[in-house]
Amino acid sequence: MKKFAFFIVLIISLNIFAGVFGYGQGGEVNVYTSRHYDTDQKLYDEFTKLTGIKVNVIKAGEDELIERMKNEGKDTNADLFITSDVGRLHRAKILGLLQPMVTETLTRNIPASLRDRDNYWYALTVRARVLAYAPERVDITKIKTYDDLINPEWKGKILIRSSSNIYNQSLVASFIAMYGEEWAFNWSKGIVKNMAREPKGNDRAQVIAVASGEGDIAVVNTYYIGKMLFSSDKQQVNAAKKVKLYFPEKTHINVSGAGIAKYSKNKENAIKLLEFLTSKDAQKEFAEANYEYPANPEVEPSDFLKSFGEFTSQGVDLTLLGEYNSKAVELMDKAGWK
Numbered sequence: 001m002k003k004f005a006f007f008i009v010l011i012i013s014l015n016i017f018a019g020v021f022g023y024g025q026g027g028e029v030n031v032y033t034s035r036h037y038d039t040d041q042k043l044y045d046e047f048t049k050l051t052g053i054k055v056n057v058i059k060a061g062e063d064e065l066i067e068r069m070k071n072e073g074k075d076t077n078a079d080l081f082i083t084s085d086v087g088r089l090h091r092a093k094i095l096g097l098l099q100p101m102v103t104e105t106l107t108r109n110i111p112a113s114l115r116d117r118d119n120y121w122y123a124l125t126v127r128a129r130v131l132a133y134a135p136e137r138v139d140i141t142k143i144k145t146y147d148d149l150i151n152p153e154w155k156g157k158i159l160i161r162s163s164s165n166i167y168n169q170s171l172v173a174s175f176i177a178m179y180g181e182e183w184a185f186n187w188s189k190g191i192v193k194n195m196a197r198e199p200k201g202n203d204r205a206q207v208i209a210v211a212s213g214e215g216d217i218a219v220v221n222t223y224y225i226g227k228m229l230f231s232s233d234k235q236q237v238n239a240a241k242k243v244k245l246y247f248p249e250k251t252h253i254n255v256s257g258a259g260i261a262k263y264s265k266n267k268e269n270a271i272k273l274l275e276f277l278t279s280k281d282a283q284k285e286f287a288e289a290n291y292e293y294p295a296n297p298e299v300e301p302s303d304f305l306k307s308f309g310e311f312t313s314q315g316v317d318l319t320l321l322g323e324y325n326s327k328a329v330e331l332m333d334k335a336g337w338k
């Protein structure tokens with residue numbers, strides 16, 4: 001009997017301990033993510049070690065994940081949805097696949113400019129869409145803004161991927177938000193006029209085309225330069241070494257971010273994971289995994305990113321990038337941007 005009582009006391013104290021420190025309470029959380037980096041898994045493992053909550057990861061393209069959540073409806077397994085573009089986060093929000101979430105920790109970790117206006121998603125990392133140019137052929141002092149790219153001087157020199165790419169759609173959406181539809185349309189038309197070739201390939205392919213002399217200025221997300229420089233593919237390393245980066249005034253930024261699934265069955269655990277991923281400890285690792293900027297302002301970017309120099313971002317409400325997405329696609333199409 002004494003032994004039995006001792007075990008009861010032990011179990012109760014362990015539970016109090018676990019409750020206070022959040023350890024070992026178990027359960028699971030299902031993450032639908034389009035990010036595919038080994039370090040993400042490392043962080044999930046750390047989270048499990050800390051909380052006892054098992055993280056099940058389902059990786060796929062963002063559109064595929066959105067489609068899947070739509071089809072699964074109330075029966076979905078998704079608890080946390082992670083993407084690498086704000087346009088897709090917004091799409092998930094308007095399709096009713098996410099739920100708003102406010103906690104003291106999330107509000108403290110992520111500034112208002114890097115979360116959804118209605119708190120449906122929070123940024124995890126920040127990436128900038130910048131210029132990678134051939135320094136021997138481009139006098140970069142002639143360029144200050146994105147608008148300078150449509151100057152006739154750069155006819156046949158601009159490399160940029162297709163208008164079906166969400167990064168370009170978000171870029172044009174940001175111009176609609178800042179300067180209006182007409183401005184964004186004229187810019188798109190000017191870019192088409194100055195293209196070195198019909199859009200093809202991904203961001204890295206544009207950098208490679210600058211290096212090989214097919215054009216002079218590529219529009220590219222910052223982290224691809226990191227990925228190329230540290231790639232095992234020699235062509236990528238050499239191409240990245242040949243270009244220089246330029247951050248136009250009012251640099252366009254986009255985010256990788258996460259939101260709680262509307263029909264999450266493990267909501268408490270999903271909140272805990274989101275709080276963990278935005279925390280100071282996790283942010284550095286999470287951002288550096290993909291050469292991105294941390295979303296938590298208390299965490300400094302890596303030395304590698306700092307070597308790119310500082311920049312001032314557009315200051316556009318990121319929610320608008322999602323809201324103007326279809327308008328942007330329409331304008332780019334009308335401008336003849338393939």
Ligand SMILES: [Fe+2]
Pocket residue numbers: 084221
């Ligand atoms: Fe990307």
